[in-house]
Structure formats: C-alpha cells, structure tokens
Amino acid sequence: MFVVKQAHSLQRLLTRPAHILVPALAGILMLCAGFLPWLDYPLGDTFTGWQLSVDIGWQLRYRLFNYGLLCIVCALPAFAVASKHWRRANQARTTPEREVGGKPGTYLACLCCLLPLALFLFQYMCVDIQSMSSLTRQEIQMLSVINLYDYRIPSQLVQVRPFEIDGSTFVERAVLLLNQLAPGLIVPCVSAWLLLCCQLFSSSASSARSIAPITRSRLRFNLSLLGVLAGVLLLSRPAGAMLCDYQARHELAIGDYTTATIWLNHAQTLNPAFEQAPYYHIQRGQSEYFLHPTNLTTNSRIYLISVYLEQGNYPGAYREISAIRNLQPTLPPWEADAINTALMRLAETARIRNDPRLLRLDLDAAVLPWTQAMIQIDPSNVYAQYLAGRVYYDLNDFNKSATQMTTVLQLTHNMDLQSSAYTYIALSQLQQGKTANARKLLLKAVELDPEYSNNTAREELSGLH
Structure with a gap:
C-alpha cells in the first residue's frame, strides 16, 4: 500500500509541470497567431490577423477590433488555466493528498482558442461579401493569367477554373478560402489541441476531485447559456441574409420573380454588403428583366450579359457592355467588376477558340x-x-x-x-x-x-x- 501511494505521488509530481507549461504554451501560441499570415490573396497580398478586421454583420467594423486583438483576448483563458494549476501545485506541497481538477476551465480555454478560427470562417462564408468578391476577382484574374503562361506552375490544393466561380455559394466560398488559407489559422487549432490533451492527461492522472458547489455550477451554466444566446443573436442577421438569398434563388428557379425580388430586398436589408456582389445584381437583374422586359435597367443588362456569355452570343454580350458604358461613364465597383469579368471571358474565349497555344497576330x-x-x-x-x-x-x-x-x-x-x-x-x-x-x-x-x-x-x- 505504501509503494502504491508513493508511486501515485511521484506521478502527480511529474505531471504538474506539464499542467502548467502546456496551457502556458497554448496561450503563447495564441499570442503569436495574430502576427502570422491568415489569408494569402491570389495576387500575392498577405494579411496577418492584425490586418483583418472582425465583422459580424452589424456594420460595426473597426480596424482596432481585429483578429490579432481577438487572439490576445482568447489567450487569457489558457494563461488562467496555467495559473490555476500553478496555484494548486503550491497547495499540493502542503496537502499532497488533495488533487483538484479543473475540467470546465480547460474546456472553456480550448473553445476560446477555436473562437477566432470559427469567427473568421463565419465572416468570410456568410458576412463579408465584399471581401469574398475581391478574392473571387483576384482568383479569376490569376487563373486567367496562368492560362497565358508558356509553362505550368504548381497546381492549387483544389483545382478550379476561371469563370466557373463567382463566390455565390457556400461550396465556392469554401474552395476559395481553402486555396488561400495561410499557416496562421492552424496555430489556434494547435493551441486547442494542446489544452485538450493536457486535460485528458490530467483526467487520467487524477484519482480524486473536489466537487464545485451547486450554486457555482448553476452560475456557470447560466452564464454559458447567456453567452450562447448572445452569440446566436449576434450571428443571426448575416445568417438570415444568406437564407433569404438562397430562398430568392429558389424563387428565381421556379419563375416566381415577384417573390424573388422580395427575398432579395430582405437579404440586402439584413446584410448591405450584398450590394457589392456582382452575382447579387445578376439575380436582381433576372427578376427585373422578366417583370419588365421592355424597360432594361443596369441590373437587367448585367443579367443579359451573363446569359449571352453562357449561350456563346458574344456580339450580344459586347453590345450590352457598350450600352452600359455609354449610359454610365463612371461605374460603381460591383458594376466594373462584372463588366471586367465579362470582357476577360470574351478575350479568353476568342483566344482559346482560335489557337490555345499562343496569341496569333490576326x-x-x-x-x-x-x-x-x-x-x-x-x-x-x-x-x-x-x-x-x-x-x-x-x-x-x-x-x-x-x-x-x-x-x-x-x-x-x-x-x-x-x-x-x-x-x-x-x-x-x-x-x-x-x-x-x-x-x-x-x-x-x-x-x-x-x-x-x-x-x-x-x-x-x-x-x-
């Protein structure tokens, strides 16, 4: 019995430094994550966590509130876990028979490490339509330039073709992000993994635990529930905008253009960033064209350009492009983006159709x-x-x-x-x-x-x- 007790004391002595150092290391990694690259744009621009502002869809976007600052805040629970284990290690010197666990705190720190990554993915998948449009535009330009090379360069992680993506669906946005993700986004996952392994090792090494008072457990549960409800409320607006957009797509597919217009209005109200996306104006142009075919608006002409390009009617597409440019000498960003993409497609189609190997003089x-x-x-x-x-x-x-x-x-x-x-x-x-x-x-x-x-x-x- 004495031998077993001494072995257990030795095991606790060996695991205590890991219980302190591992959470501290996780916190240090979270501090470093903000200074690492998070997003690599196709044309070579690299953005760290400190250069990416947090946007949850309420038009409250400030440069000071960025993912670098969020990583610092989310590193604090990991340091708190390390501090807690350090205090308990000091207590164990005087009362070695007492071993106190800390599962809720460690798991909370683990979730906090994953929070910046989860929020980043939610922002670029559901909220920041303008940044995704910029990413899509650069991806199309870069893929089109690659087609002009006389040689091949290393392939992407997920192969995509220019003009087959517009960033309008979850799958396309996921592919774009997957091809452009930088190492900085892996660090929060490593921090969370370290905390999780530390907690699991602590659970297997501990033989006795003190039970928190019932009132404290209820308080933690109420605070957790309140946090979940607050998170759902904050994220509901951009999520609702995406649902409205998908419902509008369904109405356009079945030909109910009046209802589709209503859903598109709701999407733009919930998330005004839709106004910067060319595909949103193509959808609106489709409903406007079929509701008022004799009164062509800019959105209607943008829709006709996309239809003509799909049908191979390149003179018709160029005619609509010329009409828009004559009516509007100065184009808004989304309109310039849409017309530029159409002109790129015209140039690429003509080049490939005539000779895929080089630009011929004629x-x-x-x-x-x-x-x-x-x-x-x-x-x-x-x-x-x-x-x-x-x-x-x-x-x-x-x-x-x-x-x-x-x-x-x-x-x-x-x-x-x-x-x-x-x-x-x-x-x-x-x-x-x-x-x-x-x-x-x-x-x-x-x-x-x-x-x-x-x-x-x-x-x-x-x-x-």
Whole structure:
C-alpha cells in the first residue's frame, strides 16, 4: 500500500509541470497567431490577423477590433488555466493528498482558442461579401493569367477554373478560402489541441476531485447559456441574409420573380454588403428583366450579359457592355467588376477558340480593344495589363510591352507572375539589342521561380552564356 501511494505521488509530481507549461504554451501560441499570415490573396497580398478586421454583420467594423486583438483576448483563458494549476501545485506541497481538477476551465480555454478560427470562417462564408468578391476577382484574374503562361506552375490544393466561380455559394466560398488559407489559422487549432490533451492527461492522472458547489455550477451554466444566446443573436442577421438569398434563388428557379425580388430586398436589408456582389445584381437583374422586359435597367443588362456569355452570343454580350458604358461613364465597383469579368471571358474565349497555344497576330486586332477597355474600367486588372503586354510583344511593340509588364510588377506580389513579367521585359530588351539588361532581368525572373517552372526564362538565360 505504501509503494502504491508513493508511486501515485511521484506521478502527480511529474505531471504538474506539464499542467502548467502546456496551457502556458497554448496561450503563447495564441499570442503569436495574430502576427502570422491568415489569408494569402491570389495576387500575392498577405494579411496577418492584425490586418483583418472582425465583422459580424452589424456594420460595426473597426480596424482596432481585429483578429490579432481577438487572439490576445482568447489567450487569457489558457494563461488562467496555467495559473490555476500553478496555484494548486503550491497547495499540493502542503496537502499532497488533495488533487483538484479543473475540467470546465480547460474546456472553456480550448473553445476560446477555436473562437477566432470559427469567427473568421463565419465572416468570410456568410458576412463579408465584399471581401469574398475581391478574392473571387483576384482568383479569376490569376487563373486567367496562368492560362497565358508558356509553362505550368504548381497546381492549387483544389483545382478550379476561371469563370466557373463567382463566390455565390457556400461550396465556392469554401474552395476559395481553402486555396488561400495561410499557416496562421492552424496555430489556434494547435493551441486547442494542446489544452485538450493536457486535460485528458490530467483526467487520467487524477484519482480524486473536489466537487464545485451547486450554486457555482448553476452560475456557470447560466452564464454559458447567456453567452450562447448572445452569440446566436449576434450571428443571426448575416445568417438570415444568406437564407433569404438562397430562398430568392429558389424563387428565381421556379419563375416566381415577384417573390424573388422580395427575398432579395430582405437579404440586402439584413446584410448591405450584398450590394457589392456582382452575382447579387445578376439575380436582381433576372427578376427585373422578366417583370419588365421592355424597360432594361443596369441590373437587367448585367443579367443579359451573363446569359449571352453562357449561350456563346458574344456580339450580344459586347453590345450590352457598350450600352452600359455609354449610359454610365463612371461605374460603381460591383458594376466594373462584372463588366471586367465579362470582357476577360470574351478575350479568353476568342483566344482559346482560335489557337490555345499562343496569341496569333490576326487575333490581336480583336483582343487588344477589349484589353484596353478592361484597363480603362479598372487599371488594377492584372490580367488585362499582362495580356496587353503579351499582345504588344507579339506585335513587336517592345517598348509598350515592357511598360505593361512593369505595371504588372507594381500591381502584384505573386512571385510566379512577377517571374513571368520580368521574363517578357527581358525578352523585349533582347529584341532591342540590350543584352546586359536582359541578362539581369532573366536572372531576376529565375530567382523568383524557386519551383523551376519558368522554363522560358531559363532557356533564354542559357542562350546568353
């Protein structure tokens, strides 16, 4: 009996440091999580937790209330658990026969570690329609640029094709986020796992526990219930907006356009961010077109553009685009986004239909005006700038090609895209006899290509040695 008691005392002595250090480590990881990248945009921009504002759908978005600050707040329960075990370790020195558990506190700290991740996913899946539209736009542009490469780059985690995504469904938003998630989002999961393992080990190592008073248990239950109700109330508004949007889709599918308009109005009221999403205006344009076919609005024309593109009626799509631009010289962001995407689709369709391998000279006359229109509507359109550079290079206008590719370098931090842009600037320099400058640019292109994908740059560089 004495031997068993001594063995149990030794086991408690060995586990106490882990009970203190593991929760403390979990808290430190949560503090570090805010400084790590959380989201990598396709064009190379990286955002840490401190750069991403928390938005729960009530139009109360402040830069100071961000995920970095939230990680600090959620790290406090983990440090509280470590402090609790430290105090109990000191108490155990005087009363070694007493072993007190702390399951509720540890599990609460575990849930707090997962809170930033859960809130981030909810925000980008249900609330922040504008950010998802920006992410979708950049994804389409980047995938379209990749199709222009003369080589292949490493594939995405989940393969998607340009113009087949618009970020309008949960599945599409989930795929977009999965392809762009950064390591910072893994750290909260690691912290929660450490706390959970610590608690399970503590449960197996403890033989006796003190029972909290009934009044304290009831107080904890009431506070937990109150927290759950408050969370449901805060998150109900964006969730309700998504449900209204999906109900509007159902009404549009069965042809009840009046009811669909009502549901779309409810969605916009609950979450005004829908106003920034092109797919929302396409849905509204569908109902407006069938309710008033002779009175074409901007939404109706945007809807017709999408229909013409699906049918392959490219002259009709371009005619509606020209009509919108004539009526509205200055376009709002969502409208510019929708028209730019349509022009990109026209350019890509014409290019692939004529020759999927390269831009032919007889095609440049048709593609270049569309490219110039895209740049005029949105100068930050990386695909339009890159495509213009390629077209000018094929037309032997090397100065303009280098200028367009230089603009691409200013618009993106994506290493693959920068490597390709440097390559075409170097090729333009070579065509003008500037071999020394071209060699420096090719070396820069190779430096930005650690995956050895840019064969064009390496082949041209090997020819200069």
